[in-house]
Amino acid sequence: MRSSYIDLYNHDEDAATYDQDVLRSEDPIREGYTEVLDWVAQNAGITQDSAVVELGSGTGNLTARLSPCRSLVCVDVSAEMTRIAKQKLRGASHISYVQADILEYFDADPPPFDVAISTYVVHHLTQQEKELLFDQLVQRLLPGGRALFGDLMLESAQEERVLIDHYRSIGDDTTADAIEEEFFWHVDASVGYLRSLGLAVETIRFSTLSWGIKIQVPR
Numbered sequence: 001m002r003s004s005y006i007d008l009y010n011h012d013e014d015a016a017t018y019d020q021d022v023l024r025s026e027d028p029i030r031e032g033y034t035e036v037l038d039w040v041a042q043n044a045g046i047t048q049d050s051a052v053v054e055l056g057s058g059t060g061n062l063t064a065r066l067s068p069c070r071s072l073v074c075v076d077v078s079a080e081m082t083r084i085a086k087q088k089l090r091g092a093s094h095i096s097y098v099q100a101d102i103l104e105y106f107d108a109d110p111p112p113f114d115v116a117i118s119t120y121v122v123h124h125l126t127q128q129e130k131e132l133l134f135d136q137l138v139q140r141l142l143p144g145g146r147a148l149f150g151d152l153m154l155e156s157a158q159e160e161r162v163l164i165d166h167y168r169s170i171g172d173d174t175t176a177d178a179i180e181e182e183f184f185w186h187v188d189a190s191v192g193y194l195r196s197l198g199l200a201v202e203t204i205r206f207s208t209l210s211w212g213i214k215i216q217v218p219r
């Protein structure tokens, strides 16, 4: 299945300025970016033997932080973002690249993996698509495996309304519009869904909008 807004969120046109843009930590959307990527990399539990999949690998900023592993598949729809990642990660022969929608990737029945990681991508999927992605991950993660997400999230639909009003009240319509138009996670709904799949789930908040979620599959 192809995600509904894939063409809108293909980052080809943002690729040239992306790496500078993410460092603007005064922007509420970017605040916590570096900390989130560091947390995902440090908590992914990647070893020399791990088979790893990165969903929405972009320009390779998370990829570059990861420990060495047996194999790493980087999935992203954007040819331009991937071109920059390949340049940044040149020489890393354990990395392969798949230009695809992160939902469609699973239609091709990829091999199982030990670790899945993803930063600032899944907020481009609707809640229904997020749940479909979680279903796919549960089927492909090996026993004892883990998935780590860092992304734009809100505690709940209620907090979403409070924060949209807050950003409008201080004249920050860009952030309010982003929250309204994109699909920032509702942590309560996604964590509830993941726990209903029998997974152990931990959350951590890095800034008003940036959170991490760690999922552990039983052995």
Ligand SMILES: C[S@@+](CC[C@H](N)C(=O)[O-])C[C@H]1O[C@@H](n2cnc3c(N)ncnc32)[C@H](O)[C@@H]1O
Pocket: 003, 006, 009, 010, 011, 012, 022, 055, 056, 057, 058, 059, 060, 061, 062, 075, 076, 077, 078, 081, 100, 101, 102, 103, 118, 119, 120, 121, 124
């Ligand atoms: C905000 S960037 C994040 C990139 C990187 N993970 C990071 O943390 O810097 C989102 C990336 O996801 C890709 N993307 C968005 N929706 C996608 C989808 N449904 N399937 C595959 N890639 C997608 C975009 O092309 C872009 O490279």
